[in-house]
Amino acid sequence: MFGYVRPFTPYLRVYENELxxxxxxxxxxxxxxxxxxxxxxxxxxxxxxxxxxxxxVKHETVSADSVRCPVHPIRKTRCLKCSGDSLHYSASAExxxxxxxxxxxxxxxxxxxxxxxxxxxxxxxxxxxxxxSEYPALADSVELAMKRQRITERKKVRSLDRAAEPTAxxxxxxxxxxxxxxxxxxxxxxxxxxxxxxxxxxxDALDDINEDYALKGYNPLIPYDAYKDxxxxxxxxxxxxxxxxxxxxxxxTLGALAEVxxxxxxxxxxxxxxxxxxxxxxxxxxxxxxxxxxxxxxxMKNER
Amino acid sequence: MNDPYKTxxxxxxxxxxxxxxxxKTLVKKYHPDRYTDSDMAELANxxxxxxxxxxxxIMEDRRQGIYYDSSPSGRNMSGTYNSSSYTRxxxxxxxxxxxxxxxxxxTYDQNFNYNYQQRNTSFDAYRVRQLADQGDINGAxxxxxxxxxxxxxxxxxxxxxxxxxxxGWFNEAYHYTAKATQMDPANQEYSAxxxxxxxxxxxxxxxxxxxxxxxxxxxxxxxxIMSGLCAADCCCEMMGGDLIxxx
Numbered sequence: 001m002f003g004y005v006r007p008f009t010p011y012l013r014v015y016e017n018e019l020x021x022x023x024x025x026x027x028x029x030x031x032x033x034x035x036x037x038x039x040x041x042x043x044x045x046x047x048x049x050x051x052x053x054x055x056x057v058k059h060e061t062v063s064a065d066s067v068r069c070p071v072h073p074i075r076k077t078r079c080l081k082c083s084g085d086s087l088h089y090s091a092s093a094e095x096x097x098x099x100x101x102x103x104x105x106x107x108x109x110x111x112x113x114x115x116x117x118x119x120x121x122x123x124x125x126x127x128x129x130x131x132x133s134e135y136p137a138l139a140d141s142v143e144l145a146m147k148r149q150r151i152t153e154r155k156k157v158r159s160l161d162r163a164a165e166p167t168a169x170x171x172x173x174x175x176x177x178x179x180x181x182x183x184x185x186x187x188x189x190x191x192x193x194x195x196x197x198x199x200x201x202x203x204d205a206l207d208d209i210n211e212d213y214a215l216k217g218y219n220p221l222i223p224y225d226a227y228k229d230x231x232x233x234x235x236x237x238x239x240x241x242x243x244x245x246x247x248x249x250x251x252x253t254l255g256a257l258a259e260v261x262x263x264x265x266x267x268x269x270x271x272x273x274x275x276x277x278x279x280x281x282x283x284x285x286x287x288x289x290x291x292x293x294x295x296x297x298x299x300m301k302n303e304r
Numbered sequence: 305m306n307d308p309y310k311t312x313x314x315x316x317x318x319x320x321x322x323x324x325x326x327x328k329t330l331v332k333k334y335h336p337d338r339y340t341d342s343d344m345a346e347l348a349n350x351x352x353x354x355x356x357x358x359x360x361x362i363m364e365d366r367r368q369g370i371y372y373d374s375s376p377s378g379r380n381m382s383g384t385y386n387s388s389s390y391t392r393x394x395x396x397x398x399x400x401x402x403x404x405x406x407x408x409x410x411t412y413d414q415n416f417n418y419n420y421q422q423r424n425t426s427f428d429a430y431r432v433r434q435l436a437d438q439g440d441i442n443g444a445x446x447x448x449x450x451x452x453x454x455x456x457x458x459x460x461x462x463x464x465x466x467x468x469x470x471x472g473w474f475n476e477a478y479h480y481t482a483k484a485t486q487m488d489p490a491n492q493e494y495s496a497x498x499x500x501x502x503x504x505x506x507x508x509x510x511x512x513x514x515x516x517x518x519x520x521x522x523x524x525x526x527x528x529i530m531s532g533l534c535a536a537d538c539c540c541e542m543m544g545g546d547l548i549x550x551x
Contacts, residue, residue, distance in 0.1 A: 011514065137357030141364065161473035168472060169364065176360055181331045181352065183324045183359065187439075190363070194472050248505060252474035255504025262511040278512045 004203040005046040005196065008279035016272045018078060022064050024048040026080030030087040035095055035127045047094045049276055054086035054178050056269025092131040093174050096139050099128040100146045141173030156218045160249050163220040164201040171197030188263055195257035199250060199281060206246040207288045207299045210234055214297060221245055233295055243289055250285055308358035320439045327359045367441055427451045432463050441470050458488035
């Protein structure tokens with residue numbers, strides 16, 4: 001979950017855009033009410049997608065009220081409420097994912113990230129326990145996948161399929177819950193989540209190539225030979241290769257995602273979800289691609 | 305977490321349909337909506353969470369878990385992964401530990417090794433398709449991996465591609481499907497699958513309503529200009545004139 005799943009705003013209708021913002025705001029409020037102020041600072045767009053999809057799939061009735069929040073102290077914003085516990089599930093998923101991400105950062109990222117993680121983990125521990133007790137299946141799956149992620153990184157797996165597996169498995173676990181108690185639906189949403197997780201992983205890997213190369217870190221898109229070059233910057237030839245590899249894999253993934261998506265009834269949220277699935281994902285990837293080709297260490301995910 | 309097979313009350317070697325029906329029975333029994341009493345509903349809710357977790361875990365193991373850390377050619381490492389994973393989960397029953405899920409592939413291995421030691425030039429393609437349709441990806445893959453490298457024909461590559469596709473490993477799927485069409489270009493099944501993947505690779509997404517009727521915000525591309533010119537030429541010729549004299 002890194003903020004790669006978002007709509008392509010130029011094609012959103014005005015009411016869809018308002019709805020999307022209201023979902024994000026509602027999720028933030030739910031997060032604040034259930035888990036306190038701190039997690040709201042780390043809320044990503046991907047979770048808003050999860051919340052919107054669940055509201056649509058479960059045909060929950062929504063209402064919006066105007067609230068003031070610390071981020072927009074002057075004007076009031078529309079904030080969504082829903083009849084079911086969709087927002088609560090997304091908020092809990094956010095806590096579980098962020099906690100494990102922080103633990104991962106502590107294990108192997110640069111010094112800046114380590115300090116940040118070390119400072120935040122104690123704050124998240126109690127919240128994580130609470131979320132994990134509500135959704136033990138999710139917490140268990142995420143923990144297992146993070147363990148596999150570390151194995152993958154240690155082994156420096158070359159296959160993009162294998163490298164993407166843990167992230168995809170996490171998203172599989174996150175989206176399965178949308179299927180409720182129907183085994184076939186659980187499989188359907190799980191597969192949808194799997195494809196989305198693959199997409200997120202590939203985007204993240206491509207977004208990171210220049211930084212990973214500079215730090216001599218592992219990245220499945222950088223071939224071994226590239227590290228033999230003494231230049232501090234990844235050469236253009238390797239950047240093009242990495243982009244081609246990522247694009248191939250990503251387009252196949254999105255094709256398969258669409259195959260699954262046509263079987264999902266997103267209810268009232270359909271126009272918004274359609275926009276994200278068919279336009280937003282590709283648009284985000286093309287931004288990631290241009291950043292990666294640029295060769296600078298700047299990354300798409302830091303752009304807001 | 306307890307042994308997920310025990311939670312659902314099925315044998316570790318149960319088929320997917322058996323697991324699904326066991327799961328459905330338990331859902332019917334424990335669905336929180338059936339209980340009006342709040343204490344009972346809460347208890348049922350807890351039980352439901354446990355059942356869902358067990359079901360998800362079994363499905364995950366069957367889809368990927370066992371194969372995850374293994375190298376493409378051999379699965380000797382999967383044992384190590386499994387034992388460490390399940391020691392962590394703390395199940396010490398006789399069917400727990402490194403035993404329960406690994407034992408299942410173990411049986412497959414024994415069966416198939418037995419078969420293929422005798423005739424490892426061919427394999428049961430029908431069985432592979434059957435297992436893949438039932439969702440037992442690991443079962444199907446273990447048959448395929450038992451085939452020696454020399455006797456991997458076009459069909460083997462196609463099925464391997466299909467299994468990889470089901471797994472969600474599209475790079476592998478593409479590689480094997482391409483190889484299958486290359487080895488047997490006349491086969492329509494293989495080439496249809498390959499064509500579909502190529503279409504997806506070029507950005508096709510099923511059900512995408514945005515490309516055809518949405519207004520274009522990007523400028524006109526050379527393709528549009530050419531087709532426009534062609535159409536204009538046709539119109540002119542129909543009226544007796546000619547816009548492009550050479551055609």
